Amino acid sequence: MAIQDQPAEIEVTVRGVEGDTAITAYAQQRLERIIRSLPNLRSARVEVVFEHTRPVDQRYDVQVTLAANGTQIRVEDRGRQPNATIDRVHDLLERRIRDWKGRVYYSRRRERAAYKEAVATETARLLPEDKSALIVRVKGHETKPMSPEEAVEAMELLGHDFFFFLNGETGIHNVVYRRREGGYGLIEPAAAGAPG
Numbered sequence: 001m002a003i004q005d006q007p008a009e010i011e012v013t014v015r016g017v018e019g020d021t022a023i024t025a026y027a028q029q030r031l032e033r034i035i036r037s038l039p040n041l042r043s044a045r046v047e048v049v050f051e052h053t054r055p056v057d058q059r060y061d062v063q064v065t066l067a068a069n070g071t072q073i074r075v076e077d078r079g080r081q082p083n084a085t086i087d088r089v090h091d092l093l094e095r096r097i098r099d100w101k102g103r104v105y106y107s108r109r110r111e112r113a114a115y116k117e118a119v120a121t122e123t124a125r126l127l128p129e130d131k132s133a134l135i136v137r138v139k140g141h142e143t144k145p146m147s148p149e150e151a152v153e154a155m156e157l158l159g160h161d162f163f164f165f166l167n168g169e170t171g172i173h174n175v176v177y178r179r180r181e182g183g184y185g186l187i188e189p190a191a192a193g194a195p196g
Contacts (some may be wrong), residue, residue: 007041007164008041008042008044009029009044010031010032010035010046011043011044011045011046011047012024012027012028012046012047012048013046013047013048013057013126014047014048014049015049015050015172016050016051016052017048017049017050017060017082020048020177021087022049023048023082025077026082026083026086027046027048027086028046029091030086030087030090031046031064031086031090031093032099034090034093034094034097035064035066036071037042037066037097037098037117038068038100039069040068040069041066041067041068042066042067042068043065043067044064044066045063045064045065045066046062046063046064047061047062047063047064048060048061048062048082048085049061049062049085050082050085054078055138056080057078057079057080058078058079058080059078059079059080060078060079060080060081060082060085061076061077061078061085062076062077062078062079062082062085062086063076063089064076064089064093065077066093070167071100073093073096073100075089075092075093075096076089077089077132079083081187083193086115092184104173121151122186141164143164143165143166143173143179144165144166145166145168145170145171146165146166146167146168147167147169148167148174148176148186150165151163151165151167151174151176151182151185152176155176155178161177161178162175162176162177162178163175163176163177167188171187172188173190174186174188174189174191175187175188
């Protein structure tokens with residue numbers, strides 16, 4: 001049985017605010033669902049800071065920072081009341097995660113689905129239901145004894161990537177072929193039971 005990763009803890013920090021446990025509980029309850037909707041969540045930090053030197057309508061600063069497999073999302077807002085500011089941060093975060101999923105997460109899934117569909121379509125086109133129809137052409141080829149060097153020359157004259165011939169030195173059918181890395185290869189049948 002596979003061991004599943006533990007979900008990341010949501011770390012809530014409240015500074016400079018009286019009744020910080022109520023604000024911590026509200027932030028946890030209000031933001032948990034949207035934070036957990038981020039795939040592969042590694043860490044989540046929520047900070048609520050009261051700054052009495054700021055104007056009255058900007059005294060509460062709420063920041064959320066999320067990290068998930070190379071992606072970092074950060075949202076911040078300021079307001080007069082902590083709960084109202086947390087609500088606005090929730091909406092901003094929801095929009096930011098939805099946009100990220102639309103651009104990255106779901107587009108990857110669409111690309112994978114399109115690739116699988118293309119492969120299935122191509123496979124269906126190439127592999128007919130009737131397996132006897134897999135061989136679509138049969139060609140006769142007269143093999144006369146020649147050396148591998150002569151076989152390479154005949155292959156080049158035909159403009160093919162491989163050439164089937166009767167090896168004059170061994171009396172066995174062989175194949176010469178052009179290697180992608182350059183040069184040529186020779187395929188000889190292995191004797192039964194011999195390492196190949």
